[in-house]
Amino acid sequence: MLSETPDMQDKQIIHIDQDAFFVSVELLKNSKLVGKPVIIGGTSDRGVVSSCSYEARKYGVHSAMSSRMAKQLCPHAVFIRGSMEEYSRYSQEVTEVLQQRVPLLEKASIDEHYIDMTGMDRFYGCMKYARELKELVRKETGLPISFGLSVNKTVSKMATNECKPNGELFVAQPEVTGFLNPLSIKKIPGLGQSTFIKLSEMGVKKISTLVQVPRQQLFKVLGNNGLSLWQKANGIDYSPVVPYREQKSIGKQHTFQRDSIDFAEIKQLITSMVVELAYELRKQQKLSACITVTIRYSNFETVSQQEKIPYTALDDYLIDKAKTLFDRTYNRRMLIRLVGVKLSSLVNGFEQINLYNASEERYSLYQAMDRIRDRFGEQAISLASTLELKL
Incomplete structure (x- = not known):
């Protein structure tokens, strides 16, 4: 395992994810949809599922699935065409709430943000502040979020994914290995289906197994992506939080x-x-x-x-x-x-x-x-x- 640098140990990175974002906006507009399987996307048989509620996911529905298949799996689901204009507007509102209150913000996607709170723990408890941000977003926009707090972007994102929906999870440096090892390799951000199949054929399905594979072997099978996955599996990620700028x-x-x-x-x-x-x-x-x-x-x-x-x-x-x-x-x-x-x-x-x-x-x-x-x-x-x- 690569040695940990002081920079890694000192980082305090929050990952924020707006839970089932499109669906959350629709629930905000129509409270009668709460608790129901909701599917956003094309409403005709030729349409494609863009997003779905956690209730719909229990029936096997997922994004990129044809609407025809989604209807077969969950015939009682509520299909909504939705409005990208509204989703974009709510996304900007969440960004504005966060941008005014954190030292360094990266907008990673329409529904994800990273916050670098490194050094601020001397003045604020980072977990306490993250909870306050969560409540503030809910108060200002009405939208629920989940967040993970850890030593880098990879671990904080994985922490968020483990506590959704409407959850929170802090993974301190000494707990990183114990948190990652039991998880499926599917949980590693950026690991696609073809890579999962190749690793599965090698007998690698858990992160605890992946960390034991020699890096040279991973490089031989997956190239540089194999080395990147090995680092992530060991809780190592040097990528910085990139300041959000509209000018890009x-x-x-x-x-x-x-x-x-x-x-x-x-x-x-x-x-x-x-x-x-x-x-x-x-x-x-x-x-x-x-x-x-x-x-x-x-x-x-x-x-x-x-x-x-x-x-x-x-x-x-x-x-x-x-x-x-x-x-x-x-x-x-x-x-x-x-x-x-x-x-x-x-x-x-x-x-x-x-x-x-x-x-x-x-x-x-x-x-x-x-x-x-x-x-x-x-x-x-x-x-x-x-x-x-x-x-």
């Missing part, structure tokens, strides 16, 4: 060889840029909550329009927004020299956000296209509407 963004822009006013081709170009940006978001497992379109006219005047949007990484939605913003931005009846698209307010995202507003067929198409790009490159597959670009 990705973008693309194109300067025309000749100033243009061919709107059809310009919108094809915008579509192509958005497709590339959305793929990059999904590859990084991120979501965007703001889109900006920029135009530079032939006289070098530059204008932009931006719009806050529900968290998403889906091509169709972003393409429509980008085209609408272009129409709102272009108002000079002048040739265009440059056009650009930027996606900002980025956070890490779970798959169920991408499932939202996607049919089962559409979701499968996104997955298939991304696999082709991952294997053969970003240009290996494109939308038909972007294939004849000559700009």
